[in-house]
Amino acid sequence: MKSFSITAALAGALALGxxxxxxxxxxxxxxxxxxxxxxxxxxxxxxxxxxxxxTKHKLIDQPIxxxxxxxxxxxxxxxxxxxxxxxxxxxIFGTNNAYLLPYVAKLGYKFSDLTPVAALALDEFLLxxxxxxxxxxxxxxxxxxxxxxxGFKMGGSQSxxxxxxxxxxxxxxxxxxxxxxxxQGGSAAAVQLAGGxxxxxxxxxxxxxxxxxAGQVKPLCVFSPVRLAKSDPxxxxxxxxxxxxxxxxxxxxETFQMPRTVWLPxxxxxxxxxxxxxxxxxxxxxxxxxxFVTRTAQTSRFMKGKELADFVAxxxxxxxxxxxxxxxxxx
Amino acid sequence: MENIANLMHGFSVALTTHxxxxxxxxxxxxxxxxxxxxxxxxxxxxLLLPLTFSMDPVSAIILLTSLYWGALFGGSTTSILFxxxxxxxxxxxxxxxxxxxxxxxxxxALAFAFLSAGFGALAGVILITLLSGWVAKFALRFSSPxxxxxxxxxxxxxxxxxxxxxxxxxxSMGIGFTLAAVGMDSVSxxxxxxxxxxxxxxxxxxxxAVIGLFGIGELLLTMEEGLKFDGVAAKVRIGDVLxxxxxxxxxxxxxxRSSLIGIWMGIxxxxxxxxxxxxxxxxxxxxxxxxxxxxxxxxxxxxxETADHAAGSAAMLPMLALGIPGSATxxxxxxxxxxxxxxxxxxxxxxxxxxxxxxxxxxxxxxVVAVIVVLATVPLFASILRIPFSIIGPVIVVICFIGAYTAxxxxxxxxLALVFGLVGYVxxxxxxxxxxxxxxxxxxxxxxxxxxxxxxxxxxxxxxxWSNPLVATLMTIGLALLFMPLIGGLVRRLxxxxxxxxV
Numbered sequence: 047m048k049s050f051s052i053t054a055a056l057a058g059a060l061a062l063g064x065x066x067x068x069x070x071x072x073x074x075x076x077x078x079x080x081x082x083x084x085x086x087x088x089x090x091x092x093x094x095x096x097x098x099x100x101t102k103h104k105l106i107d108q109p110i111x112x113x114x115x116x117x118x119x120x121x122x123x124x125x126x127x128x129x130x131x132x133x134x135x136x137x138i139f140g141t142n143n144a145y146l147l148p149y150v151a152k153l154g155y156k157f158s159d160l161t162p163v164a165a166l167a168l169d170e171f172l173l174x175x176x177x178x179x180x181x182x183x184x185x186x187x188x189x190x191x192x193x194x195x196x197g198f199k200m201g202g203s204q205s206x207x208x209x210x211x212x213x214x215x216x217x218x219x220x221x222x223x224x225x226x227x228x229x230q231g232g233s234a235a236a237v238q239l240a241g242g243x244x245x246x247x248x249x250x251x252x253x254x255x256x257x258x259x260a261g262q263v264k265p266l267c268v269f270s271p272v273r274l275a276k277s278d279p280x281x282x283x284x285x286x287x288x289x290x291x292x293x294x295x296x297x298x299x300e301t302f303q304m305p306r307t308v309w310l311p312x313x314x315x316x317x318x319x320x321x322x323x324x325x326x327x328x329x330x331x332x333x334x335x336x337x338f339v340t341r342t343a344q345t346s347r348f349m350k351g352k353e354l355a356d357f358v359a360x361x362x363x364x365x366x367x368x369x370x371x372x373x374x375x376x377x
Numbered sequence: 378m379e380n381i382a383n384l385m386h387g388f389s390v391a392l393t394t395h396x397x398x399x400x401x402x403x404x405x406x407x408x409x410x411x412x413x414x415x416x417x418x419x420x421x422x423x424l425l426l427p428l429t430f431s432m433d434p435v436s437a438i439i440l441l442t443s444l445y446w447g448a449l450f451g452g453s454t455t456s457i458l459f460x461x462x463x464x465x466x467x468x469x470x471x472x473x474x475x476x477x478x479x480x481x482x483x484x485x486a487l488a489f490a491f492l493s494a495g496f497g498a499l500a501g502v503i504l505i506t507l508l509s510g511w512v513a514k515f516a517l518r519f520s521s522p523x524x525x526x527x528x529x530x531x532x533x534x535x536x537x538x539x540x541x542x543x544x545x546x547x548x549s550m551g552i553g554f555t556l557a558a559v560g561m562d563s564v565s566x567x568x569x570x571x572x573x574x575x576x577x578x579x580x581x582x583x584x585x586a587v588i589g590l591f592g593i594g595e596l597l598l599t600m601e602e603g604l605k606f607d608g609v610a611a612k613v614r615i616g617d618v619l620x621x622x623x624x625x626x627x628x629x630x631x632x633x634r635s636s637l638i639g640i641w642m643g644i645x646x647x648x649x650x651x652x653x654x655x656x657x658x659x660x661x662x663x664x665x666x667x668x669x670x671x672x673x674x675x676x677x678x679x680x681x682e683t684a685d686h687a688a689g690s691a692a693m694l695p696m697l698a699l700g701i702p703g704s705a706t707x708x709x710x711x712x713x714x715x716x717x718x719x720x721x722x723x724x725x726x727x728x729x730x731x732x733x734x735x736x737x738x739x740x741x742x743x744x745v746v747a748v749i750v751v752l753a754t755v756p757l758f759a760s761i762l763r764i765p766f767s768i769i770g771p772v773i774v775v776i777c778f779i780g781a782y783t784a785x786x787x788x789x790x791x792x793l794a795l796v797f798g799l800v801g802y803v804x805x806x807x808x809x810x811x812x813x814x815x816x817x818x819x820x821x822x823x824x825x826x827x828x829x830x831x832x833x834x835x836x837x838x839x840x841x842x843w844s845n846p847l848v849a850t851l852m853t854i855g856l857a858l859l860f861m862p863l864i865g866g867l868v869r870r871l872x873x874x875x876x877x878x879x880v
Contacts, residue, residue: 256722
């Protein structure tokens with residue numbers, strides 16, 4: 047009897063040990079979610095939705111504090127992350143700007159100051175024109191732009207950021223040339239297009255949906271290898287899934303997507319990275335997360351480890367090519 | 378009228394015990410957030426945002442907007458009592474509000490501020506109720522040149538107000554523009570004036586500048602003047618609130634003019650801060666006794682407060698109908714809308730009438746609740762001035778520095794606030810006006826962006842500012858505002874009656 051209870055105790059201890067080996071790192075103090083955009087931005091929504099899901103499903107027992115550090119196009123947040131070297135309680139939310147920003151501006155951090163954790167979704171880009179524009183498809187619009195170099199205006203969010211990078215890629219692929227006008231954000235670019243002040247933008251679905259619903263803007267094609275997921279009709283019976291891909295539409299530029307990424311500071315324990323990757327994978331499987339990506343017409347795609355590293359490397363190479371040919375790289 | 382019917386429906390949504398309680402809670406929290414410098418409405422709203430995830434959108438937006446109204450009111454309180462604007466938009470309230478408090482008329486100043494603010498807010502909501510569709514269409518006609526013209530009008534209405542030395546005004550404004558340029562430039566994508574200091578990447582926070590220039594600068598002056606604070610002698614009577622209320626209708630011209638300016642700046646991208654400055658400038662210009670401004674003229678409190686709140690509530694319309702946040706706080710709320718599953722845009726009014734009209738109805742109720750709550754706190758706040766300055770002074774110092782830290786949780790900001798405090802002191806000693814610096818800091822970078830975007834639009838031609846009737850009208854009004862005082866000043870000088878004055 048006695049030996050049995052000792053065995054049981056040993057087995058219990060082993061089992062506990064086993065659990066603690068798999069879950070060696072656990073947060074022991076409040077976790078800081080650092081958002082590399084201002085309140086209300088796309089990255090802000092991304093982080094706050096995750097916060098609300100983690101809180102609702104009680105996935106961790108420590109409280110989460112969201113802090114916005116969006117200065118310098120997000121560099122402020124990454125610099126803050128760099129300052130937390132070795133601190134696994136500082137989780138940084140961003141996009142591909144984490145590895146692309148240091149190319150185009152002299153900032154106080156390098157990509158190596160961050161540890162990749164995971165990406166949860168890909169935000170899509172579409173080519174949009176004003177709702178009353180005479181173009182039925184991407185080809186007719188691009189032909190018009192081609193016929194009149196610098197006669198059309200492309201609006202976008204910020205300068206030397208994703209929108210301008212994509213604009214540059216389209217110019218290269220289609221042999222066209224726009225006047226690029228940088229606005230403060232995607233919502234400003236959406237309203238400027240609705241008001242007819244610019245001829246097109248390459249906004250994410252979520253940035254233009256309000257205007258599309260009202261028929262003030264219309265999508266021509268999506269920069270994605272496959273069509274977007276089917277959705278409820280948005281305007282005149284057409285939904286996200288009805289928009290042709292840009293390749294279908296005859297534009298030789300297949301893919302441009304922006305990952306929604308999560309990072310830790312450098313030199314954090316490997317099992318802390320595993321802990322967060324595991325946590326975020328759980329988040330990505332909740333119905334609330336699926337509802338969020340569907341509503342914002344993003345593509346849900348969970349990536350970690352090698353898959354994430356490969357994605358980053360590919361995106362990095364493609365973007366750097368544009369930066370170099372446009373002369374944006376800072377020495 | 379259809380909108381009225383919708384509004385009545387909205388009232389039926391908003392008028393529940395649960396929602397009224399949320400309004401009280403929101404307003405009280407807001408007053409607290411507004412009173413503490415640095416914390417501010419945008420921070421308050423984003424702190425509360427996670428709480429709303431589990432609420433239904435109508436309750437959530439009622440809570441957040443009530444907090445916003447409360448913060449707008451609370452911000453004026455510290456402006457008047459201690460010369461520390463709790464919110465950027467209550468900077469202009471300090472010009473006459475604080476002198477009134479110093480003269481022992483704190484109760485009167487607070488009551489004037491709150492009542493006129495309530496009036497302005499209601500004017501803004503009435504506009505939203507009646508003209509929502511039209512305004513949403515009108516706002517679509519605004520592009521970068523029009524934006525620049527609106528900012529230009531604001532600057533133009535303020536230049537020449539100083540009177541004493543236009544050169545000093547220009548110096549002050551220039552410093553403001555320089556400070557506004559620090560950090561990432563969104564048009565070129567380059568980092569400017571940071572000298573490789575990481576702490577400057579996010580720019581120089583306007584809140585820090587205000588805490589230093591006004592709060593700490595004022596304290597230094599008071600210390601130099603021998604710790605005297607005349608407000609100590611002030612008697613606090615609840616009856617004073619009522620007598621002040623009775624005096625308010627006398628200022629109906631100022632109320633109406635300021636409401637119009639506020640509404641205009643709220644639906645165009647000027648925003649509450651620019652609105653309050655412009656309204657103050659216009660009040661002083663049209664006054665028959667401009668020399669009393671800056672020395673405790675009630676109109677100098679009424680004008681900025683009315684415009685501030687009219688703009689604050691009118692700015693909700695572009696947010697809902699276009700998805701353009703008219704203020705920093707609106708930007709945070711817009712993020713909330715998306716998380717609750719609502720897409721701001723032209724169709725929100727037809728897709729979710731419950732939400733939109735429930736919100737609009739709550740804006741009527743919330744502001745009434747806010748006025749009642751803050752008027753009830755007037756005696757309490759006014760009696761703070763009866764505490765000897767040797768006790769309250771150090772407390773203000775502590776609050777200022779805590780505020781500087783909480784604005785962005787950066788230690789660097791504490792030092793920055795101290796530097797701004799010294800600058801504020803030196804400015805006052807040398808008779809440099811602070812207001813132009815503050816104005817340039819708030820809208821300087823936006824004006825610059827709009828101007829440079831316009832130049833990209835036109836490929837470098839200034840003619841774009843006269844390219845359509847709307848922008849041409851705005852620019853012409855701006856130019857007229859700019860040159861009128863110069864010509865007026867010249868005429869006065871020729872007659873030998875140049876009266877120097879400083880804002």
